Amino acid sequence: MAETITLELARYRPEQETEPTFQSFDVPFREDWVVLDALNYIKDKLDGSLSYRWSCRMGVCGSCGMMVNGEPKLTCATFLSHYMPGPVRVEPLRYFPVVRDLVIEMTDFMVKLQSVKPWIVREEEKSLSEGEYLQTPEQLDTYKQFSMCINCMICYAACPVFGLDPHFIGPAAIALAQRYNMDSRDQGSQERLDILSQHEGIWDCTFVGECTKVCPKHVDPAGAIQQYKLTATKEWFKDFLMPWRAK
Amino acid sequence: MTQQRTVPKSAIHNSQSAIQSIAYTEYHPRWYRRRISTYWWIRSWAYLKFTLRELTSIFVAYFVVLTLLQIRALNQGPEAYAEFQEWLKTPLLVALNTVSFGFVLFHTITWFNLTPKAMPLRLGGKRIPDVLIAAPNYVAWLAISTVVAWFLLGE
Numbered sequence: 001m002a003e004t005i006t007l008e009l010a011r012y013r014p015e016q017e018t019e020p021t022f023q024s025f026d027v028p029f030r031e032d033w034v035v036l037d038a039l040n041y042i043k044d045k046l047d048g049s050l051s052y053r054w055s056c057r058m059g060v061c062g063s064c065g066m067m068v069n070g071e072p073k074l075t076c077a078t079f080l081s082h083y084m085p086g087p088v089r090v091e092p093l094r095y096f097p098v099v100r101d102l103v104i105e106m107t108d109f110m111v112k113l114q115s116v117k118p119w120i121v122r123e124e125e126k127s128l129s130e131g132e133y134l135q136t137p138e139q140l141d142t143y144k145q146f147s148m149c150i151n152c153m154i155c156y157a158a159c160p161v162f163g164l165d166p167h168f169i170g171p172a173a174i175a176l177a178q179r180y181n182m183d184s185r186d187q188g189s190q191e192r193l194d195i196l197s198q199h200e201g202i203w204d205c206t207f208v209g210e211c212t213k214v215c216p217k218h219v220d221p222a223g224a225i226q227q228y229k230l231t232a233t234k235e236w237f238k239d240f241l242m243p244w245r246a247k
Numbered sequence: 248m249t250q251q252r253t254v255p256k257s258a259i260h261n262s263q264s265a266i267q268s269i270a271y272t273e274y275h276p277r278w279y280r281r282r283i284s285t286y287w288w289i290r291s292w293a294y295l296k297f298t299l300r301e302l303t304s305i306f307v308a309y310f311v312v313l314t315l316l317q318i319r320a321l322n323q324g325p326e327a328y329a330e331f332q333e334w335l336k337t338p339l340l341v342a343l344n345t346v347s348f349g350f351v352l353f354h355t356i357t358w359f360n361l362t363p364k365a366m367p368l369r370l371g372g373k374r375i376p377d378v379l380i381a382a383p384n385y386v387a388w389l390a391i392s393t394v395v396a397w398f399l400l401g402e
Contacts, residue, residue: 014279019279070290095283097280098279098281099278141372141374142369160287160294160297206301207357208293208294210294213293220364223365223367226361226364227366230365
């Protein structure tokens with residue numbers, strides 16, 4: 001008989017139960033299967049009512065982040081073979097409200113992300129005839145690492161500060177703010193400073209460092225936050241020494 | 248059945264207040280929110296280290312106070328300073344200072360290792376390796392400690 005592996009999935013069906021329960025499924029074990037493949041197998045063959053998010057299967061879309069044996073992981077990049085002989089426990093991302101089964105509610109993150117203006121802000125847009133905004137490879141290199149973020153929210157699930165204080169704007173949003181702050185084409189850093197230098201911005205972070213460890217795209221949000229603390233401190237001193245500088 | 252599923256326009260458009268309010272997610276009756284265990288901080292070494300750092304910052308503050316007291320004693324003259332030194336030799340103070348020193352060391356190492364993260368310096372278009380940014384801190388630390396030790400033990 002072919003080898004199997006047991007998956008213990010967190011189920012939460014709000015119309016039936018008031019809190020999540022676990023349900024076990026045996027799936028065939030294949031060397032090249034990731035946790036997401038097993039979930040798809042369960043949905044197709046065993047229980048079509050299972051709810052979870054996924055899309056690209058290749059670590060680009062950032063939809064399939066879940067807790068796998070207590071660790072926040074992209075399930076499309078987490079091989080079953082790593083957990084043999086099992087069981088593998090899959091839960092929705094920690095610290096977020098659960099909508100159903102493995103699906104979390106993410107509007108809060110979306111609002112936070114938008115608040116840091118993660119796009120190129122120009123004081124005045126160039127006209128089309130003036131051409132594009134040019135950038136050298138060196139200038140690209142300064143922020144490229146932070147631009148790899150896929151908004152999978154795995155760093156939020158690793159951050160106890162976010163768990164204890166849901167108002168914390170969080171690792172990914174700050175890393176993306178820093179991505180645009182460091183972009184040579186951007187002029188919006190002052191606008192972002194007002195959001196980021198609040199207590200719920202960078203100063204909530206007490207450097208646990210787990211966000212960087214769990215990031216599937218090696219973005220290093222912890223680094224971005226520490227860099228930004230330095231920037232915010234410098235700005236504060238400048239405003240303090242030169243009060244006429246403040247708007 | 249109409250649930251409060253629609254995103255209030257204010258939540259999306261008024262991004263200024265985004266951090267202050269998590270209005271949309273807060274009161275949904277059917278979303279499940281897991282309570283965070285009281286013991287979350289002993290679940291992993293990283294969390295424990297973080298909690299230790301938070302709690303033991305008390306010892307760093309204690310060292311600062313101790314140094315201030317020492318300066319005050321020095322200011323009050325040789326007798327007061329000799330008395331202060333005697334006080335430092337009591338077993339309780341020796342024990343307290345040994346423990347504090349351990350934690351101050353822990354904080355120092357944390358901060359030294361943090362410098363490359365906070366200051367990613369670039370030279371000739373390339374990022375300087377983290378080790379090269381952290382190392383000068385340790386070198387300076389060693390050099391200053393050697394000078395202090397020379398003063399203290401040299402006589």
